[in-house]
Amino acid sequence: SRSSCLVHNKIPMDSGNIMDLFHRGRPVRVCAPMVRYSKLAFRCLVRRYDCDVCFTPMIVAADFMRSAKARDSEFTTNKTDRPLIVQFAAKDAQTLADAACVVSPFSDGVDLNCGCPQR
């Protein structure tokens, strides 16, 4: 239901091996990361239209690791929000690794954004 999409409880969920999607003999439908758009409500919507994998918007890993407030505003999910790839921007490996550890119970992978201009 719509309301369940808006519940921001972070419940770890095992969605199986994401790589299995590539062995089903049909194209994998992926919703690319979009800053300001690919948030939880939008991901819920595209999943209703048979999107197989969703990305979060780009999240700046250093900000994400700096405060719980930033984590709660930048990353919300729920138990239906899988398979999910979390995209980070980072300039050092440790910060990226730390951010990946935080989201690992709630996601199926992380992506490093190498395309957007960032300091």
Ligand SMILES: Cc1cc2nc3c(=O)[nH]c(=O)nc-3n(C[C@H](O)[C@H](O)[C@H](O)COP(=O)(O)O)c2cc1C
């Ligand atoms: C509004 C908007 C925001 C985007 N934000 C991101 C982003 O956060 N990270 C990223 O890697 N690409 C971002 N992109 C690029 C998209 O993920 C995608 O690669 C691009 O739109 C090309 O795909 P398309 O031809 O299906 O539109 C963004 C694109 C749009 C239109």
